[in-house]
Amino acid sequence: MLSLKVSGMTCGGCINAVTRAIQTQDPAAIVQVDLATQIVTLQTSLSADEAGQLIADAGFPVSN
Template identity: 85%
Template sequence: MLSLKVSGMTCGGCINAVTRAVQSQDPSAKVQADLATQIVTLDTSLSADQASQLITEAGFPVSN
């Protein structure tokens, strides 16, 4: 399980975009996002760096 702080998510569409970005490399990944805290929790085989890069490329900056 990974937890990442993801900026810029404001709606369900944003969550869908983040989910699609992660699942493009790990189709079985499970993604949960909390818009209030901007925390995305991932159950994935990807590393934190890989997931962060994919989410950032989708337009949502990841911070520590």
């Protein structure tokens, strides 16, 4: 399980965008987004770097 700090998420549309970004590369991934803490928790076969890059490419900055 991965946890990533993701900035800029404010609504359901953001949750959908982040989920789609991950599931395009890993359709079986389970994505949980907490808007209050800005934490995305993933159960995925992707590495943290791969997942972070996909989320960043969707327009949401990822920090450590």
